[in-house]
Amino acid sequence: MNPPTISLSNVAFSYTGTTHTLFEGLSLDIPPGTTTAVLGPNGSGKTTLLHLILGFVAPSDGVVLLAQRPRQLYSRRDLGKLIGLVSQNESVPFNFTVLDYVLLGRAPHLQLLQTPGEADIIVAQEVLAETGLAHLEDRSIQSLSGGERQLVMIARALAQRPRILLLDEPTSHLDLGNKGLVLNIIKRQTARGVTTVFTTHEPDLAESVAAFVVLMRNGMVLAAGPTHEILTAPNLTQTYGVPVDVVEIAGRRVILS
Amino acid sequence: MTTAGQSHTPVLPKSNRLRRRFLSLGALLIITIAVSIFLGRYPEPYWMPPRLLWEDPLAQRLVLNLRIPRILAACLLGMVLSVAGTVLQMLFHNPLVEPGFLGVSQGAAFGAALGIIVLGASPLALQAMAAAFALLGLGLSAALARKMRFGGWTLRLILAGIAVSALFSAGVGLLKYVADPLTQLPELVFWLLGALWSITWTDTLSILPVAVIALVVALLMRWRLNILALDDHTALSLGSAPDRERTVLLVIVVAATAAVVSVAGIVNWVGLIVPQLARRIFGADAQRALPGSLLLGGIFAVVCDDIARVAFVGEIPLGILTSLLGALLFAALMISPQRSQPQTQDTPAAGGRRE
Structure with a gap:
């Protein structure tokens, strides 16, 4: 199976109750089987872009294609099998164990009244092993550190065995060590042929894992393309509205502002 | 708790211990019900020798026509309130929500008060009024929530529920004020305190279908409930x-709550405390917490009703006992250390424990 593409063409969208149009004539092709980083200041429409792909909100005009098929043709369950989401504020109001929580990711593969079986538990345990969380399996979520908790949320999405993985600011509250763990997970998913898209405020993250970068400002795509072509000082300056420098240190490009 | 007995199979190593817990709780429920049949104040306070069932026709009739329907009603009441409590707590992402929430209890109280004072209603009409106004309470809350222009669905329902409850409780206050203090007020107050003293087979059978349907649907959707407890985007x-799934569950459990409230009056705390207790014993996953809540709720209500009818010559209203025991239990739970996952308490980050 080829990795799925994500393609938006001529999409218009505004939140109900507002006159402000967020997107107008937005077109974007996200390449399959690679990692794409979406960068942009607060309010530029990064999260809304993910929500349009997931069908949480519907465009007033234009088409969203997932694996060459219009998004509306997918049922919720099929979307759940296709796309895994790690949202920004995933809250867990009850004190699930890590394994029970990761098992929730199997929901799109189960019928309405079905409970997870042995095969699902095996998938969940595989995912826990892949994400380095196997030793936490029986721990309760509320006893985890913030970093561990974020990894559990990602594991929950991976238990869906999605072919597209969307992460909304997956590293925003993490220390360097945990950031590294999350980036490794993203790299491994891409290596498996999963189309991975994440939003971030840190251009350096995009530089280190993304093959493709989308720069957004005020609901518009300023630039989209291979990372080394897009992450330039003029582009970033235009995106954030403050002077940004890109310098090369020990063979790596570092973004300074 | 011990970690002994950890098996090496990767699949559900905890399942045997949990099965044992469920079996012992199920057995406890059956024993509680069986013992309750012989508790009462005939022929003398507290205990009726079982042989009277064969020897004494009055004892036979008493057990068959009064005690058994009442014990069953208590069991259903406890099960419905506890399951409804678990479902609502998960749907509203809030462990402090209880089934009377969303205008249901206050609606039922207002309906019953109206029945007693304005219509001088018969017990059956009173039940119908209570159930109708309980559902009206839910309907009003939902309608108001839909009209609100801010907040997520959950927050809007909570706010609407508070407003509708206050409206009905003002109505109940007004009706109490105008009630005849010698004839109507005592009946109203007794109903508001919750009691099963006048339960007959007719009452028990009248709540049975809706209660059973609600319990079965909730049990079938028990794992799905976990998904509905997450935020909307993740779900x-x-x-x-x-x-859609939340609405189905909501209507079903509230209908069952309205049914049991209509025969038993307002019985507080069961739907709040039992789900909390069940989560402590079985963990947060509703796949286990919901059945646990069902069994515990049955036991709790039957025991409370036993005390209500046996302890003193005059009957104590059930609602007072459940509040008393429930509040004590609640306080005990709140100050006891969190041990929702008993077996992992002493093994933080036990790397390699599985190998």
């Missing part, structure tokens, strides 16, 4: 239709 991304 949607997991392939669920949270609004």
